[in-house]
Amino acid sequence: MTARTFAAARLAAATLALAAGSAGAQDTLKIGEINSYKALPQNLVPYKQGWLLAQDEINAAGGLLGRKMETVFRDDNANPGDAVRVADELITREKVEVISGVTLSHVGLALTDFARQRKVFFLASGPLSDKVVWDNGNRYTYRLRSGTYALAASVVPEAAKLNKKRWALIYPNYEYGQAAIAAFKENLKKAQPDVEFVAEQAPPLGKLDAGAVVQAIADAKPDAIFNVLFGSDLTKLAREGKTRGLFEGREVVSLLTGEPEYLDPLKDDAPAGWIVTGYPYANIDTPEHKAFLAAYEKKYSDYPRLNSVVGYSAAKALAAGIQKAGSTDTEKLIAAFKGLQFGSPFGPVTFRPQDNQSTLGIYVGRTAVKDGKGVMPSGTYVDGSKLQPSDEQIRKLRANAS
Template identity: 85%
Template sequence: MIPKPWRHALTAGLLAAAAAVLPAAAQEPIRIGEINSYKALPQNLVPYRNGWLLAQEEINAAGGVLGGRKLETLFRDDNANPGDAVRMAEELIAREKIDILSGVTLSHVGVALADFARQKKVFFLASGPLSDKVVWENGNRYTYRLRSGTYALATSVVAEAAKLGKKRWALIYPNYEYGQAATAAFKEQLKKLQPDVEFVAEQAPPLGKIDAGAVVQAIADAKPDAIFNVMFGSDLTKLAREGKTRGLFQGREVVSLLTGEPEYLDPLKDDAPEGWIVTGYPYTAIDTPEHRAFYAAYQKKYGDYPRLNAVVGYATVKALAAGIQKAGGTDTEKLIAAFKGLNFSTPFGPATFRPQDNQSTMGIYVGRTAVKDGKGVMPAGTYIDGSKLAPPDDVVKKLRNPG
């Protein structure tokens, strides 16, 4: 038996050790597992990661969250493959002991990780997948999404499309979830605004494998008054150049999703389309206090102008920090509750996560393209808040998986 004086000394020593250890444990970083298609989409995800790290650096420099805990991110590449993404998520949780899962740009990967979050009961903030299945048909209480999806993108341009008063429309879209859903939403909503509209041609090439010559010829043969385009990336580059060469766009209005993003305009240089109605990022024209601060900080750190995916990465981290602070930690159930109606800051201004479907209200800029100094630009745009781009609540309720 330990003598009483020794017991007192031992107890005092243990208490002192515990007092020394507890503050250190309280300051352990919050570990975020981020999964994305870095190798497959470098033009999108280099700016995205830059924006992410800028926000993390700002938050940590200001003292972190929860009284001093810093954010730490473990980045993983999903190889644009849902199976690889799920394996990365399992490894991050089991081996790296991450606190929160986030990321994703490609729609089919986003749907897979949303399902993973549901099965494993882990909180997941999807930053950029455009498929609305992430928050509706395949949505669940564990999954939130930052960027607006296909329905909102189509809604943002449909009023401008209707104003054109064009009757015969041709449609060009990549033949997978995002392209199909965006086109269906555009057709449905344009029909409501313009009942006499006709869709005279549809071209749906496989993603990344467009035969631009054949597509352009098929559209030209249909003699449309206007074109709705959903192609992006290298497919857009080929389509824009081939269409320009063959005069497809001359005298025709074009409405095009994503084309106003610098990620897609920059590679086209002076072959960029002029006068297209687009969604995008008019980075030189946004004059909110939040954007001015973001733009200056990004240029100072990277010596370059931001792209739209830099905004997405930056805003995702800001949302995570706000949610963690409101939850008082990283417990999954507390995070789920904290993100319901959570207000957070983005370079576009304040945003909220809608309680009815876990979708953020960060909005979309709509404007027209131009060519200036040998490169494509979106010189101006009108911002549409995401709350104005959602279906009515009763429709969302029918679409939304209650799981």
């Protein structure tokens, strides 16, 4: 082979490789997924598994717009600045067409602002801060999971039925905890005007001095306790409170505690009889959830956590929105998600046009200890559409949304 022929052959091979790569890129629709995988593995391993299960189902059904759905997962290091940097890299280098994800509220707020500045579509799957869709909301950002206000509102009817007058409050001292307490106070006061809040303990997130907090609550002699702590703080509170008898003869209402992510680490120290929000996965008797549970257990040989549902539902929501839009163009996606309906393991879900919030609901029930393990054996599902402030309040909160 002459040098000229060899060079021509190499050029032809390179051209074919480039063409093949270009064709491969066109056959794939890339989603950028950003989350705190290293910081919150107990939440985000199940989340990613749920997402990938949905992606498998979407691709088996033909993909998105005739292309295979591919997700590029990136870690935000639980840091808003890192999340924004990663989002920019996903768009400019990885050429993703949509951004999704986030569990931590402060990271969610950073990416909400990034979406507004860069004019890119962002589906926030899990941040609980309502500022994501209300005070700091914008037309580019939608949220899947119900937020702090809805969580607090979901347990108020059960709290009011207890008819307890003196309440103590325990919450992490940052935006999520403060907002949850404000919403609980507001809604319980409406339901039970004579209620009194006799003690508040607000330790820094992740830095609970359990002995001091339990003693301060006991000294206030409340009739009932409303708790918003989660993760390692919840574990410390439950164990110290059990040791000191804080919960004996007292009702406890607690957000998030019924999620397997938080009950599992407690083992037989898990509290029994608390009114909680959570996920009674073994006893949800609907066709949608039965199908999800069977598929999840078959794929992973494990039971799902609440974040498995969130990850699965986020991927399904994006697929439904992209198919409805017939495109990943930002403006077309914004229009498609207004009032978008899609199926989830919890049944039909709609994205509300007035605030870009989905109606994915919340299970409320009581905890129990079974076979040395904390469980939420049953629960009542409350549709997210029934847990929001009035449309007039929403309009005021979103007055500056753009």
